[in-house]
Amino acid sequence: MSTTHLIRKTFEKNGGIFRLAPAWVPRSFCIPGRRIKLHPDDYYALGSRRGGIDERWLGSTTLAENGPLTGKNEGISHLVADDGSLIPLTEAVELLGAELIGRRLWDKYRRWPVYSKFFDNLGPLPHHIHHRETHAQNVGQHGKPECYYFPPQLNNHGGRFPYTFFGLEPGTSREEIRACLVNFTRGDNKITNYSKAYRLEPGTGWDVPPGLLHAPGSLCTYEPQFASDVFAMYQSLVDDQIIPEELLWKNTPENRIGDFDYLMDVIDWELNVDPEFVKNRFMRPVPSDDAVPGTDDKWICYRSDAVSAKELTILPGREAVIRDSAAYGLIMLQGHGTLNGHKLETPSLIRFGQLTFDEYFVSEEAARKGVRIVNGSTADPIVMLKHFGPENPDHIRQFGKEIKNRFCI
Numbered sequence: 001m002s003t004t005h006l007i008r009k010t011f012e013k014n015g016g017i018f019r020l021a022p023a024w025v026p027r028s029f030c031i032p033g034r035r036i037k038l039h040p041d042d043y044y045a046l047g048s049r050r051g052g053i054d055e056r057w058l059g060s061t062t063l064a065e066n067g068p069l070t071g072k073n074e075g076i077s078h079l080v081a082d083d084g085s086l087i088p089l090t091e092a093v094e095l096l097g098a099e100l101i102g103r104r105l106w107d108k109y110r111r112w113p114v115y116s117k118f119f120d121n122l123g124p125l126p127h128h129i130h131h132r133e134t135h136a137q138n139v140g141q142h143g144k145p146e147c148y149y150f151p152p153q154l155n156n157h158g159g160r161f162p163y164t165f166f167g168l169e170p171g172t173s174r175e176e177i178r179a180c181l182v183n184f185t186r187g188d189n190k191i192t193n194y195s196k197a198y199r200l201e202p203g204t205g206w207d208v209p210p211g212l213l214h215a216p217g218s219l220c221t222y223e224p225q226f227a228s229d230v231f232a233m234y235q236s237l238v239d240d241q242i243i244p245e246e247l248l249w250k251n252t253p254e255n256r257i258g259d260f261d262y263l264m265d266v267i268d269w270e271l272n273v274d275p276e277f278v279k280n281r282f283m284r285p286v287p288s289d290d291a292v293p294g295t296d297d298k299w300i301c302y303r304s305d306a307v308s309a310k311e312l313t314i315l316p317g318r319e320a321v322i323r324d325s326a327a328y329g330l331i332m333l334q335g336h337g338t339l340n341g342h343k344l345e346t347p348s349l350i351r352f353g354q355l356t357f358d359e360y361f362v363s364e365e366a367a368r369k370g371v372r373i374v375n376g377s378t379a380d381p382i383v384m385l386k387h388f389g390p391e392n393p394d395h396i397r398q399f400g401k402e403i404k405n406r407f408c409i
């Protein structure tokens with residue numbers, strides 16, 4: 001049976017829903033926090049040269065940028081086909097197009113333009129930046145808005161530094177930051193001397209637009225984001241680890257490498273020195289206007305129209321038909337049951353390469369018709385996270401006037 005026929009057969013048999021296999025991603029500059037349920041023996045399953053696995057990518061058609069050793073389709077989700085084989089989600093999107101992600105997104109992007117991930121590092125990351133659209137296009141990429149949510153279910157410990165540096169202190173001069181970049185290869189360039197660290201709280205989140213310097217702390221983080229993996233590290237030493245200079249110049253055009261003024265231009269200065277940063281970027285969950293009986297439906301990422309996300313709870317012993325206006329990827333955090341008859345399970349431990357029933361992709365048509373979720377327990381709630389693409393109609397209807405970061409391609 002051809003891949004094309006198998007994708008369509010699986011799509012039709014499953015009612016427009018794809019079950020996804022776990023997509024594990026290593027980072028050579030990270031130490032795993034060991035909270036994403038991977039078996040303890042498997043955090044270095046790809047070999048010590050690749051580094052530890054500290055990310056699981058969700059509903060992804062984006063290739064991870066991990067240097068010359070990056071594996072084929074690394075970071076890309078695979079659907080579990082009707083015959084048990086695995087097929088890259090990219091191939092399903094290319095074949096089904098608007099049938100899968102909806103006419104609105106397909107006509108504008110010709111791809112699934114977002115993904116999410118669990119980021120799980122034992123220590124903090126360096127102060128770094130994701131490029132805005134204008135700079136990302138210089139290297140054939142797209143800008144990368146993202147947002148954070150810290151699931152209580154995945155944060156039984158806080159790691160070494162559960163605080164995140166965001167932006168720069170108001171009053172910081174461009175000359176001070178440029179000097180930090182020039183001093184990148186001279187030990188600690190001390191760029192976070194000009195920033196502020198915020199204590200991270202499980203059950204809350206942050207909006208992180210492109211152009212914003214940030215040094216993520218050590219909570220396990222759910223990160224819905226635009227489909228891009230552009231970044232550059234602006235801090236030279238963190239958690240007693242030296243950051244390679246090539247990461248300072250990552251995603252810089254070859255003819256601008258060595259040009260510190262270019263690195264400065266990547267920074268959205270007004271965003272970084274915003275005196276009302278917390279008011280504009282911090283997110284506590286907000287109840288959804290579309291919640292139905294038997295559920296607790298909350299928006300957890302809502303300050304940007306580039307990507308949005310919900311936390312949906314189905315109460316013990318209950319079931320509900322959930323309708324959304326857009327396609328989405330979902331990941332289980334707690335409980336078990338069914339989704340339109342498909343198994344929902346929350347595994348406690350996952351071996352590298354093992355299939356699970358905790359991740360699905362729901363097409364726009366299936367989302368609009370409504371999916372019936374049945375909680376199989378009379379004691380434990382079902383809790384899942386759902387990430388949506390740009391300009392989600394439900395999100396705009398509830399938050400349109402409050403969105404602080406407009407993102408257009």
